[in-house]
Amino acid sequence: MLVLAAGSVALIFFSGESRNGLISRSIVETKETTVLTGHFVEHLISERVDKLYSAAYAGSQTAILEELAEYNSFVGNTYGHRGAYKIGLLDSGFKYVNGFSSGDTLCPVEALLNADIAERLLKGKIYVGPVPEICIKGSEDLNSLMLFAIPVQSKDGFRGVVFEASTLLDYIYSYNIGNSLNGFVSAEIVIDDVAKYKSDSTIYELLHLKGQLDANGAILYDGNIAGFYTFYVQDIKLTLIYIKEVLKSNLDLECCPWVEKYKLWIFLSPLMLLTLWVIMQIVSSNSRLAKEVDLRTIHIESLRKRYKKLFDTIPEYVVVYKSDGEILDCNERFVKILQGSNPVGANILYMIKEKGRFRAMISETLNERVSGYGEFLLSIKENQVSVSVNSSIVDIDGGDAILSVMTDITDLKKMHNTFYLAQKREAVGTLAAGMVHDFSNILQNVSLQYSLLERSKEEGRDQKMKSIKNILEGANEYLTGVLGYTKDTNNEYEVKKGIEFVKDAVEMLERVLPADIHITLEDFSGHIKIKAVQVKMTQMLINLCQNASDAMDNVGTIHIKTDIEEKVYGRFFSIKIKDSGVGIDECEIEKLFKPFYTTKKVKGTGLGLATVKQIIMEFGGFVEVESTKGEGTEFTLMFSEIQ
Structure with missing residues (x-):
C-alpha cells in the first residue's frame, strides 16, 4: 500500500510538469544534496587533520609512528579502510621512513609531493588537497585521491612530514550520502583557484561557473546539474563539485485511460494511509532527533572544555586579534605575562615595540592569505621579551582574525650573542698571534728597502720609495681585513x-x-x-x-x-x-x-x-x-x- 501511495504521489507530482520545472527542481535538490555531502566531507577532513596534527607533535620518530598506528586503527574501526589508503612519516629530506597502507596500490611516495607542496611544508604550512597529477596519471580510480600533509616542527626547525593519501570520497559513497538521490554522476574535491588549472579543462570551466553563483549554489552544466560547496582548511580554499543528472521526464496519464477515469479514488486511499504512516515516522524521528541533539550538545560542550584546556596549556604566548589589533582571546600564559590583567578588548599594537613592522606583517597575512613570521620585542610595563611570532588567518564569527603564536626567544638570543662574541674574541687572539709574525716580515722588508734607498744613487730613489709605499699599503690592507672581522x-x-x-x-x-x-x-x-x-x-x-x-x-x-x-x-x-x-x-x-x-x-x-x-x-x-x-x-x- 505504501508503494502504491508513493506511486500515486509521484504521478500527481510529475504529471504535466515542464522541462524547465524539472531543471529548477533538480537544481534545488542538487544544491541540498551538495551541502549535505559537503558538511560530511568537511567533518571528515577536519577530523583527519586534527588526528595527524596530534601525531606530528608527538615528539620523537618512535612516538610519531605510535600515534600513526593508533590513527590507522581508528580509521579502520570507525570507517573501514576503503579504496586507496596510505599514511606515514617522511624525514626532513622528504624520504619515506615508515607507515601503513591498504586497498588499491598508490603511486610511489616520492610522487605525492611536488615543488609547491614541499615549499609550503618547509614554511611550516599544512597541505590539504588533491595529489599531484603525476600521481594519478592513467588511473581514473584515483581521481578522488586526497593528500593530507602536516609538517613536523621542533625548536630545531623542520624535521619531516606526517601524511595521509586516501580516496576520501569512497567513504562518502559507502555511507550512501553521495547517492542519496537518483541520477548521481560524479563528485570531486578541488583547490578553489582557477590559476592552478588549464583553461581548457573541465574544472577550470566549473570554477568559472561557480563564480557566477551565490555561496554553495548549483547550476545547469553540460546537460547535468553541478553543485558546489566551498570551505577552508586554514588558508587552503577547497570546493566539492557534485554532478547529478536532471530529473527524468514527465509522466502522462493518456497511456492508461482507466487510471485517468478513476484517478481520484485511486490516489486518495493510498494517500491517506501514506499520510498516517508519515505522521508516525515524524513522531518517531522527532524522538530520535531529540535524543541525538542532547548527545551532540553534551559532546560539543565536552569538546569545548577540552580544547579550552589545550589552548590554555600551550607553552607559548597565543593571542587572537582583529586586523586593527583589538584582542579577542588569549591563553593563560599570555595573561600571566600581563601580571594577571585580562587583555581582551585591549590593542596588541600598544604591546609591540616595532609597531610599523608588526602592522606590515598583519597586512601581508590578510592580503596575501599566507602565514606571517617575524621577531619582535613584546614590551609590557617594565618587562621586555623577545618573541618569534608565527601568525595565520582564522575565522571568527564569519570574519577574518589573526592568530599569533609567540615563542619567547629572549634567553636564546642572549646565549647566541654571548657565544658569538666569545668566539670572535677567541679568533681575535689567534689573529693577534699571527699578526706579530706577519708584521715582523713587513717591517723587515721596509727596513731593507730603506737601507737600499740610502745606498742607491739619486736616479733610483723613486723606485725604492714606490716599493716602500706598496709594502705599507699591503700592511694597511691586512689590518683592514682583520678589523672587518673583529669589529661589531x-x-x-x-x-x-x-x-x-x-x-x-x-x-x-x-x-x-x-x-x-x-x-x-x-x-x-x-x-x-x-x-x-x-x-x-x-x-x-x-x-x-x-x-x-x-x-x-x-x-x-x-x-x-x-x-x-x-x-x-x-x-x-x-x-x-x-x-x-x-x-x-x-x-x-x-x-x-x-x-x-x-x-x-x-x-x-x-x-x-x-x-x-x-x-x-x-x-x-x-x-x-x-x-x-x-x-x-x-x-x-x-x-x-x-x-
Missing part, C-alpha cells in the same frame, strides 16, 4: 655569488687555523647567487673547520667544495666541508646541533654547531651531516638561490 657588525645582508662569500671566509680561515692544517677549495657553483651576511658566513665556516681541525689533531687537509644542487623544491648553493678525522658515532649525529651537547672531552662548549644551525636557518637554508667512524665527517650547508 650591523648584520647587513648582501646578494652576491655564493663562491664570493666562501672565498672571503677561506682567506680568514687560513689565518686562524693551525699551520699544519691545509685548506683546498673546489668550485663548481658557476654564477649562482645567494643572500647572506659575510661575517656570519665566516663564523659558520670557522666553527666547522675548527671542529674538523680538532678531529684531525690539528694536522691534515680540509676539503671545501661548492656546487649547485637541484631539489624538488628548488635550486640550492651547497658548501661541503670534509675532513679525514675520527668520525662521529651514528647515535650522536641526531644530537650534534643541540645546545651544550659536545663530543669533545676537554675544551668543547657544545655551542659551535648550535650556532651554525641558528645562522643557516636565519639565511633560510639547512645543514646536513654524514660521517663514518674512523673515516671522517662531511657537513653540507644548503642556501636557496636568489634570482
Whole structure:
C-alpha cells in the first residue's frame, strides 16, 4: 500500500510538469544534496587533520609512528579502510621512513609531493588537497585521491612530514550520502583557484561557473546539474563539485485511460494511509532527533572544555586579534605575562615595540592569505621579551582574525650573542698571534728597502720609495681585513655569488687555523647567487673547520667544495666541508646541533654547531651531516638561490 501511495504521489507530482520545472527542481535538490555531502566531507577532513596534527607533535620518530598506528586503527574501526589508503612519516629530506597502507596500490611516495607542496611544508604550512597529477596519471580510480600533509616542527626547525593519501570520497559513497538521490554522476574535491588549472579543462570551466553563483549554489552544466560547496582548511580554499543528472521526464496519464477515469479514488486511499504512516515516522524521528541533539550538545560542550584546556596549556604566548589589533582571546600564559590583567578588548599594537613592522606583517597575512613570521620585542610595563611570532588567518564569527603564536626567544638570543662574541674574541687572539709574525716580515722588508734607498744613487730613489709605499699599503690592507672581522657588525645582508662569500671566509680561515692544517677549495657553483651576511658566513665556516681541525689533531687537509644542487623544491648553493678525522658515532649525529651537547672531552662548549644551525636557518637554508667512524665527517650547508 505504501508503494502504491508513493506511486500515486509521484504521478500527481510529475504529471504535466515542464522541462524547465524539472531543471529548477533538480537544481534545488542538487544544491541540498551538495551541502549535505559537503558538511560530511568537511567533518571528515577536519577530523583527519586534527588526528595527524596530534601525531606530528608527538615528539620523537618512535612516538610519531605510535600515534600513526593508533590513527590507522581508528580509521579502520570507525570507517573501514576503503579504496586507496596510505599514511606515514617522511624525514626532513622528504624520504619515506615508515607507515601503513591498504586497498588499491598508490603511486610511489616520492610522487605525492611536488615543488609547491614541499615549499609550503618547509614554511611550516599544512597541505590539504588533491595529489599531484603525476600521481594519478592513467588511473581514473584515483581521481578522488586526497593528500593530507602536516609538517613536523621542533625548536630545531623542520624535521619531516606526517601524511595521509586516501580516496576520501569512497567513504562518502559507502555511507550512501553521495547517492542519496537518483541520477548521481560524479563528485570531486578541488583547490578553489582557477590559476592552478588549464583553461581548457573541465574544472577550470566549473570554477568559472561557480563564480557566477551565490555561496554553495548549483547550476545547469553540460546537460547535468553541478553543485558546489566551498570551505577552508586554514588558508587552503577547497570546493566539492557534485554532478547529478536532471530529473527524468514527465509522466502522462493518456497511456492508461482507466487510471485517468478513476484517478481520484485511486490516489486518495493510498494517500491517506501514506499520510498516517508519515505522521508516525515524524513522531518517531522527532524522538530520535531529540535524543541525538542532547548527545551532540553534551559532546560539543565536552569538546569545548577540552580544547579550552589545550589552548590554555600551550607553552607559548597565543593571542587572537582583529586586523586593527583589538584582542579577542588569549591563553593563560599570555595573561600571566600581563601580571594577571585580562587583555581582551585591549590593542596588541600598544604591546609591540616595532609597531610599523608588526602592522606590515598583519597586512601581508590578510592580503596575501599566507602565514606571517617575524621577531619582535613584546614590551609590557617594565618587562621586555623577545618573541618569534608565527601568525595565520582564522575565522571568527564569519570574519577574518589573526592568530599569533609567540615563542619567547629572549634567553636564546642572549646565549647566541654571548657565544658569538666569545668566539670572535677567541679568533681575535689567534689573529693577534699571527699578526706579530706577519708584521715582523713587513717591517723587515721596509727596513731593507730603506737601507737600499740610502745606498742607491739619486736616479733610483723613486723606485725604492714606490716599493716602500706598496709594502705599507699591503700592511694597511691586512689590518683592514682583520678589523672587518673583529669589529661589531650591523648584520647587513648582501646578494652576491655564493663562491664570493666562501672565498672571503677561506682567506680568514687560513689565518686562524693551525699551520699544519691545509685548506683546498673546489668550485663548481658557476654564477649562482645567494643572500647572506659575510661575517656570519665566516663564523659558520670557522666553527666547522675548527671542529674538523680538532678531529684531525690539528694536522691534515680540509676539503671545501661548492656546487649547485637541484631539489624538488628548488635550486640550492651547497658548501661541503670534509675532513679525514675520527668520525662521529651514528647515535650522536641526531644530537650534534643541540645546545651544550659536545663530543669533545676537554675544551668543547657544545655551542659551535648550535650556532651554525641558528645562522643557516636565519639565511633560510639547512645543514646536513654524514660521517663514518674512523673515516671522517662531511657537513653540507644548503642556501636557496636568489634570482
